[in-house]
Amino acid sequence: xxxxxxxxxxxxxxxxxxxxxxxxxxxxxxxxxxxxxxxxxxxxxxxxxxxxxxxxxxxxxxxxxxxxxxxxxxxxxxxxxxxxxxxxxxxxxxxxxxxxxxxxxxxxxxxxxxxxxxxxxxxxxxxxxxxxxxxxxxxxxxxxxxxxxxxxxxxxxxxxxxxxxxxxxxxxxxxxxxxxxxxxxxxxxxxxxxxxxxxxxxxxxxxxxxxxxxxxxxxxxxxxxxxxxxxxxxxxxxxxxxxxxxxxxxxxxxxxxxxxxxxxxxxxxxxxxxxxxxxxxxxxxxxxxxxxxxxxxxxxxxxxxxxxxxxxxxxxxxxxxxxxxxxxxxxxxxxxxxxxxxxxxxxxxxxxxxxxxxxxxxxxxxxxxxxxxxxxxxxxxxxxxxxxxxxxxxxxxxxxxxxxxxxxxxxxxxxxxxxxxxxxxxxxxxxxxxxxxxxxxxxxxxxxxxxxxxxxxxxxxxxxxxxxxxxxxxxxxxxxxxxxxxxxxxxxx
Numbered sequence: 001x002x003x004x005x006x007x008x009x010x011x012x013x014x015x016x017x018x019x020x021x022x023x024x025x026x027x028x029x030x031x032x033x034x035x036x037x038x039x040x041x042x043x044x045x046x047x048x049x050x051x052x053x054x055x056x057x058x059x060x061x062x063x064x065x066x067x068x069x070x071x072x073x074x075x076x077x078x079x080x081x082x083x084x085x086x087x088x089x090x091x092x093x094x095x096x097x098x099x100x101x102x103x104x105x106x107x108x109x110x111x112x113x114x115x116x117x118x119x120x121x122x123x124x125x126x127x128x129x130x131x132x133x134x135x136x137x138x139x140x141x142x143x144x145x146x147x148x149x150x151x152x153x154x155x156x157x158x159x160x161x162x163x164x165x166x167x168x169x170x171x172x173x174x175x176x177x178x179x180x181x182x183x184x185x186x187x188x189x190x191x192x193x194x195x196x197x198x199x200x201x202x203x204x205x206x207x208x209x210x211x212x213x214x215x216x217x218x219x220x221x222x223x224x225x226x227x228x229x230x231x232x233x234x235x236x237x238x239x240x241x242x243x244x245x246x247x248x249x250x251x252x253x254x255x256x257x258x259x260x261x262x263x264x265x266x267x268x269x270x271x272x273x274x275x276x277x278x279x280x281x282x283x284x285x286x287x288x289x290x291x292x293x294x295x296x297x298x299x300x301x302x303x304x305x306x307x308x309x310x311x312x313x314x315x316x317x318x319x320x321x322x323x324x325x326x327x328x329x330x331x332x333x334x335x336x337x338x339x340x341x342x343x344x345x346x347x348x349x350x351x352x353x354x355x356x357x358x359x360x361x362x363x364x365x366x367x368x369x370x371x372x373x374x375x376x377x378x379x380x381x382x383x384x385x386x387x388x389x390x391x392x393x394x395x396x397x398x399x400x401x402x403x404x405x406x407x408x409x410x411x412x413x414x415x416x417x418x419x420x421x422x423x424x425x426x427x428x429x430x431x432x433x434x435x436x437x438x439x440x441x442x443x444x445x446x447x448x449x450x451x452x453x454x455x456x457x458x459x460x461x462x463x464x465x466x467x468x469x470x471x472x473x474x475x476x477x478x479x480x481x482x483x484x485x486x487x488x489x490x491x492x493x
Contacts, residue, residue, distance in 0.1 A: 001061045003030040003227060006330045007341045014062040016122035019115075019228035020132070022221030023203045027344070030227045031327050032059060035276040040252060043238055044245070048085040049076050051242070052114075052235045055277075059231045060118070067121045075114035079103045081456075086110065086236045088243045088413070091384050094399065095249075096392070096416045097240045104174060105419035105456055106316075107267065108145035111224075111232040116149045116156070118228045119220065123155065130218040133486065134158040135202060137195035137223065139263060140167040140316040141418060143185070144174040146222035151180030158222070159184045159482055161195040164472060167315050169440045170422045170459065177465035184485045185469035186478070191309045193321050196264075198475045199223075200323075208479055215488045224266025225323050233270035238279055240413050250411060257412040259285035259399035261391040262294055263317035265324035267415065272328065272362070282410045287398035288367040289314045289391075294322060298365030301357035305347065312370055313426035314390040316417070321347070332359040364406075368397040377430035387431075387453055390423045392416040421447070421459050 003018035005011040007028030018030040036058040043051055052072050057065060076085050082101045089096045102109025123132065134156060136146050143160040150158040162175060164187035175185045188195045202208055203219060212219060224230050237258065244250045258281060260268040268286055275281040288295045290310040297303045305320040312318055326344065330337050336355055343353040376393040380386055388396060395414045420427040421444055425435045428447040435443045441463055448455045473481050483489035
């Protein structure tokens, strides 16, 4: 299988090269030249790791099978606090796919636990001698998961930029206390889109890239713009489907829906890939918070970022430029595919672009307000004695809107992306705890006492961890900070 650029299908490289590069040199994103079909019967009785192997081996065809198995074994081990890796919990007529049992308590662990191992193998395949520099922007969860995955990995340095006022207190603490001499964390004076666009500009800055190359560094990414981040996410959609079968909830071949809290569009794109590979999916429900640029897109065909970013209680979705949407456009049809460079230019220059909404009928888009998020957390806790985090509450709320509007009673899996303890103040206040005069750790303790839900050890440990990263900058200073960290900056006069 080859990987081509969304902006030029003549650019065609192996999977290992796509993982190393992260983003295509023309600014496009890499995607497989075809989406392989997988017979469902081949996956029926497999556990998570064996299912991951069967799916990843059809995407990563230049990896030796033994190397791929080793990557999977190293990724999905004792770091996860449950043998199932991604448990499925029934809530009434719906199901919650818990993707937060990894070391950083967020769904990003599902892919970022394996990406460092894939990257190391990819370097070996391509005989790369340079040190790899992972450059990543985060809206909250990717940063910590990437830092955790790459910390102290030989031959790799990692630089993470996050919006200073756009992440939760726990997310910020998780990043700023990160250990590892190869890690570098920077708060941006701006929002996630500023951080993300700044990182993209650096990837496309020939002078910067050449300077790094001369100093024996090569750039890569851990964001979902990296195909090595996206492909492992396909696995848990198949896994949840076969868990439903094992639990006698559905028959093989029966269609289900997925409701996915969505910001950068990578998570729901993985579900779309699963569908194209043969997973019986009826509707992909794209759930947004008050930054409802994707809701508007799926309802009208107009992608319009010309609005003020809202800071919400679900900060990982506080995004107005959903990078992975570019990959979806490529798969829609030849006409849309050929217009991608024009669409991206329009988005940059004018702030919007438009496609025919007839292409988008596999998706349903809607959003939840901050008030609805709080009400949903409270309602689900009262009804099922189950705590949703704020992002999962968005997905739960939106699926209820979809069911009411459509009358569709297809069984639905709600993709649960984070532990409620990562957003403790918002969750606690939603279930009636007065958080005004408490710090974050007092809130966490109070929430645990009230609900009986254990506090994850990694959250407890944050209480005493030392702050190791105090870096802060404006978007235009990102390059100089990276160069200083790598020791390639201009000497002072």
